[in-house]
Amino acid sequence: MMGRLAIKDVRTTYSILKPYMIAHRKAYMGLFLLLFVDIGLTLSFSWFFGHLTDAAIHSHFGLMKWLVPLGALLVAVSIASTYLTTLWETIATNGVKRDFSADVFKHILQLPGKHIDGKHSGDLLAHFTNDIHNLDGIIGSSLIYLIKLPFIYVAVFIYLLQISWKLALVSVFVAPVAMVSGVVFGFMLRKNNRLIQDLVARMNVLLNETFSGLFVIRSFLMEKFIFAKYVNRNQELYALELQNAKLRGWFYVGSQAAASVTFLISLCLGSYYVSSGVLTVGALLTFINLVNHLVYPLTELAGQWAGLQKSISAMERIFKILEIEIESDSLPEAIAYKPMLSAIHFKDVSFSYDGQKLVFDQFHMQIPPGKIVAIVGLSGAGKSTLFHLLQGFYLPQSGSITINGRSTAALTVSEQRSLFAHVSQETVLFSGTVRENLQLAKPGITDAQMIQAASIAGIHTFITALPNGYDTEIGERGSRLSGGQRQRMAIARALLKDAPILLLDEGTSALDSETEYHVQKAMEKLLHNRTTLVIAHRLSTVQNADLILVMDEGKIVQMGRHEEIIRQEGLYRRLYRLQAEKGAPPSDDHSFDTRVV
Numbered sequence: 001m002m003g004r005l006a007i008k009d010v011r012t013t014y015s016i017l018k019p020y021m022i023a024h025r026k027a028y029m030g031l032f033l034l035l036f037v038d039i040g041l042t043l044s045f046s047w048f049f050g051h052l053t054d055a056a057i058h059s060h061f062g063l064m065k066w067l068v069p070l071g072a073l074l075v076a077v078s079i080a081s082t083y084l085t086t087l088w089e090t091i092a093t094n095g096v097k098r099d100f101s102a103d104v105f106k107h108i109l110q111l112p113g114k115h116i117d118g119k120h121s122g123d124l125l126a127h128f129t130n131d132i133h134n135l136d137g138i139i140g141s142s143l144i145y146l147i148k149l150p151f152i153y154v155a156v157f158i159y160l161l162q163i164s165w166k167l168a169l170v171s172v173f174v175a176p177v178a179m180v181s182g183v184v185f186g187f188m189l190r191k192n193n194r195l196i197q198d199l200v201a202r203m204n205v206l207l208n209e210t211f212s213g214l215f216v217i218r219s220f221l222m223e224k225f226i227f228a229k230y231v232n233r234n235q236e237l238y239a240l241e242l243q244n245a246k247l248r249g250w251f252y253v254g255s256q257a258a259a260s261v262t263f264l265i266s267l268c269l270g271s272y273y274v275s276s277g278v279l280t281v282g283a284l285l286t287f288i289n290l291v292n293h294l295v296y297p298l299t300e301l302a303g304q305w306a307g308l309q310k311s312i313s314a315m316e317r318i319f320k321i322l323e324i325e326i327e328s329d330s331l332p333e334a335i336a337y338k339p340m341l342s343a344i345h346f347k348d349v350s351f352s353y354d355g356q357k358l359v360f361d362q363f364h365m366q367i368p369p370g371k372i373v374a375i376v377g378l379s380g381a382g383k384s385t386l387f388h389l390l391q392g393f394y395l396p397q398s399g400s401i402t403i404n405g406r407s408t409a410a411l412t413v414s415e416q417r418s419l420f421a422h423v424s425q426e427t428v429l430f431s432g433t434v435r436e437n438l439q440l441a442k443p444g445i446t447d448a449q450m451i452q453a454a455s456i457a458g459i460h461t462f463i464t465a466l467p468n469g470y471d472t473e474i475g476e477r478g479s480r481l482s483g484g485q486r487q488r489m490a491i492a493r494a495l496l497k498d499a500p501i502l503l504l505d506e507g508t509s510a511l512d513s514e515t516e517y518h519v520q521k522a523m524e525k526l527l528h529n530r531t532t533l534v535i536a537h538r539l540s541t542v543q544n545a546d547l548i549l550v551m552d553e554g555k556i557v558q559m560g561r562h563e564e565i566i567r568q569e570g571l572y573r574r575l576y577r578l579q580a581e582k583g584a585p586p587s588d589d590h591s592f593d594t595r596v597v
């Protein structure tokens, strides 16, 4: 992995992009060669104009006869060179961007949970919609241009010296002025570009949150507020772009003025030399043409320089992601475990999300193999955190978690995550078909297995009634399905993963009684031959559990079977009674809703 680097300049940016550019070295070498072809063409065309003019003035038809086909040849080479430059530049630039963005994407997929927490999805999105494309300046045309500049300068200057050394000296005095102002403006542009890119990222966050929460926005009548926020940010962006344009404009005006002065002085002096017989008309034409090639790059410098600065500030943003240590070297893959009854042991586990407030302090927990364990407790007690730690989404600061006597620290990410099938409270499905969503569970799932799992989860009949059956699109995040249907899809997905340990979160408040009953039945079928941890909200689950763990503020305050702990004075009985007082006397069909307390 890349070490910690502070992006300060172009060199650092290139040190990151170097391997990607080397991978496309053929295209870059081609472009480098074409650069010399281009310089050769520039000199040849100028030479051609001068000689053709002199030949015409002096009626040298013999010379003109072979100059004309030579001119045609130069045009042909120029056309071929333009075509190849366009092609190779696209191959190089897009090739580097394709490979680099794939690596950035892979890196984000491998970021540890604690680093994902602090990132906005819109901000991450901006790396791909904005930052990667802004790298064009440093890997594409600006790079070629800036490499070409010194070469063309030297080549043209040597040619000019041969025509008239006095004129040549006059014509290059502008170069150092342009260089110095380029550095100063470059610095200012980079600062401005950084602000623009940060703002674009913030706008992405706003857009992302707006579109994903559109119904909440409508329900709370937040449209005006959101719209005003968007308009303000857009205005801010406009102001920054304007500032950027002014900077580029001044740089352009400066270099244009210096270039025009150079051109005019050369033209006046040159005309004087022609009238005094020192230069021929053809030589002056060659000279003026070449001076243009010195002047033109300087006027273009502002644009190229801005592109380069944009790239560097884009890379600064991407680098903040790249410098975070990832949790594994490669992307994890599902491993097939044979059915096994797993014992889980938390020993002196201390954990904090933010490094300050401890969720677990020297936490101890032992889950016997093959049992159904219900976890109950107040909201914020640490139940979900327990699931996060088990699956290795977060690592404990101290202590150990062992599964069948093996520490999770010794497991690879693939090994650890393949041990669990998780049905979470908030069901996340992906855009695509029912089949695609179910097949995500494990590679190589057959249709027969898929139908079996969907039948157990009680969703097969519903799926077959859809217009395209298993090939029906379910919309973004499964939006075309109801809450209960989504949950049963998640159960089918967990069944197909067929992992040794089940983690269930009974968040069924959104379901009607009949759906809840079906979901519950489907979940029960998941429980055989495995160790199961259920964050329990239903009395039936709690009563049927082999073991109940009652959690409070990151500690297990009571444990045992329902009949045992209901007799004890403590949180469990309080929760149970409160449920009864709510007017819903506990029975098998009612929710053991710990959240209401």
Ligand SMILES: Nc1ncnc2c1ncn2[C@@H]1O[C@H](COP(=O)(O)OP(=O)(O)OP(=O)(O)O)[C@@H](O)[C@H]1O
Residues within 6 Å of the ligand: 117, 353, 354, 359, 377, 378, 379, 380, 381, 382, 383, 384, 385, 386
């Ligand atoms: N990503 C996070 N970053 C910081 N703190 C967090 C994060 N997730 C949870 N917490 C905090 O950790 C504590 C335990 O949260 P956890 O989600 O494990 O509780 P829970 O028992 O599952 O609650 P609930 O029943 O409401 O889902 C809470 O104080 C919560 O605010």
